[in-house]
Amino acid sequence: MTVGPLAALRSRIPRINEALFTAAFFFLPGHVAPVYTLSAVMLVLSLLEGRFREKWALLRGDSLFWIFQAFFWLFPLALLWTEDMAEGRRMVGRYTFFLLSPLYLTIARRALLPRCIAAFLAGCLLAEGLAYYNWLQMHVFTDWPAGLRVAKDPEDTAPFVDHILYAPILAWAAYLAARASLAGPPLRRLGCALLTVLTAGNLLFSGGRAGQLVFLVLLAVLVFQRFARRPLLAGALSVVLVSALLTGAYAGNDYFRTRVDMAVNEITHYEESVNTSAGLRLTFLMNSARLFAEHPLLGVGTGDYTRDYAELHARYSPGWLTTDNPHNQYLFVLSTTGLFGGAVLFAVYFPPLLWRGRRDSVAPLRTALVAFICTSCLFEDYLWRSNTSLLFVLFAVLLLGVRSRDGQAPALR
Template sequence: MGDEIGEVIWNGAKQETFHADKNINPLMRNRYFEFVAQTQIYLVLAACFSIALSTAFMSLSMGLFVIFWVLSGNFKEKSQLIRIHPGALIAIALFFLYGIGMFYSSASWEMRLSWWFKYHKLLYIPMIISVLTLEKYRNLAFKAFLAGMLMVLAISYLKWLGVVPHKDIGQGYFVFKGRIAHNIFMAFTMYLTLHLAVKSSDVKRWIWIGVSFLAAMNILFLVNGRSGQIIMLVLLVWFFWETWRWKSIQCLTILTVAIGAIYFLSNDLPESRLMEIRQEIMRHDPSQAPTSSGLRLEFYKNAIKLIQQNPLFGGGTGSFENEYRVLAETQKTVSTYVPNPHNEFLLTGQELGAVGLLLLLAFFVVPWSLSYRLATTGKSDEYYGYALRGLVMSMVVGSLFNSLLLDAGEGKFYCVLAGVFLSAYQPTKKQQQ
């Protein structure tokens, strides 16, 4: 009798233990996936802030993000979000087209793989879209980028004032990034703060106007990156047109006069390199006195000749350096080592031909069209549309003078922020079905 009672108690204890384990395992598993899912979102926020910092911080943030994105699982739901998002699909298509371009490239396989890997940042767009589904995190990501750039703006002025030590290397008072990236990012920041000024009221409006003005002066006079200066002017015109249409002509006239007065009346501000482009082209002598603008013009002409050799499918991913060297030696051009033509459209045209160039244009056109179709549940969503159009315009204009998508800092700047803004897009019910 006692043995039977003991057996019942033992079996009951085993049964309780079994049920307890059954309940604990799913709980632990849920906590694990919740932690990983939350961490990947925080890494997106860190990446947005680190855009303003050195490229190493951005690479670390996005490298960890990719790892946690894989560990978080939930691939069925992620793939569904990606599959119905045109912005995500066009980025994936462009990445795989660069992959196809490896198989007929004239470069070594090491070079082909290296160049294809440079475009892995394109995959950040669909990955961020698949995880940044809540408005609060999207808003935090935007604020993280803005906080990083405001910090850079403050440090740049402190360098100019002599408060922060600065070593002059002829590029102005840039911070963390070189002059090209600094001014491109700052031009986009100026555009964002102008829209924040329009959106705000009372004291906040004047604060954002002041920040926009300081950013513009920083771009024009303190850091001599000409790509960012041109982007700033284009974004200014677009901002006024987008906000006030024909009424903006008067505002633009006043602004032009004000900037001109500051430039000519102040002796303390550095010279703007934007005014030197024409003189550099005229002075350019390939054999004796090459200039920056003259060399770029030389790169463009030779890149077009390379495109004419393989107009439809191009010379393959990573082939530009080799093919340019052969062309330069044939024509006795001074610059025999040119890794890229400093123009993203010419580079893609040389690597992937007309097919790749059309897809690259679609890569910019699709987000632009989607910017008018973002979710309109609140004022912030409308702001993401403005921000996305400014981002696309910054990238397109900058890509006329640099291979921005290829470059690590500028390419990640675009892909990360494009992923953040595009995550506000809501597909139609038909697309969801």
């Protein structure tokens, strides 16, 4: 029996979408615009493929689907008590990748994990090569042609996104590379070890202090995972390794030392450090906590943070700069959607797959992903930022979705 061209195309769509899904990981350290295009193509192909009943059966049995949709629709719901609808719609758009997560959940599966990690690390390697060139051009070979650089901060060496986004992505890449260097064929281990060193070096001069702290946390997580049966040894090794890295970086890198000294001085002399980086962040945190305390149940609404914060800011910190976000994901969600939103955010970070303590070959990666996003979000609204939001959604559907569990996923092919 001859198979028609449409039927032949439909049979190939799962493979095509898997390739497109894998390709999306490559763009995580760069511009995310290509991922919107890839997602649109995946959506069209998925609609053409059909099998909606099977896909719905998969999604409705996946707790991550319900959690991510609850998180996204939380913000349109909070428009009901928002006065600034234009700002509210802009805020809702920031969480688009959570809305797209059902599409990714029907494509992602456990077998794709090595390919997706390889694509992500390849994208990071490209970005790091450009960043190293920029650093050399800025500090050593000043007669070289200017490289591809972000124009936001004169000290930024990242090629595509500023250090606020770039550094946490590097921290996650360094963890994955370091973990891969501990097992496998010798040549592969050596390559991953070199990539770990290269990534850590880029992180050192990236200027992203939050990313550097996240890297140290992930390094400690990796040590505990490697010596899981000897927790005292793991704790001692973590302290020694982190201390050695901090000491070495502080003594051997002027840029890192200057950034650390500046942060310490601004924090210890907070009230005199008006409108400095660390001083502003502390002000944002304290005022946002006050804003949440005044609206604890439902928050101020999706679009009213900027306006209500400015009013509270005028009472408590006149003379300081105001903001449109607290640079802390926890306080951002709590101040705009209240305790109700905070409960949903908790489920985003700790879905049922983690509650049940499922142990399999990717369980360490799940733990590390949660450590990564929970630590990162202490310093920035990283679920509100494009690259890091996309990174979390893509890795979450791959590691925490129903098809990542051995023998438990409904078959789609």
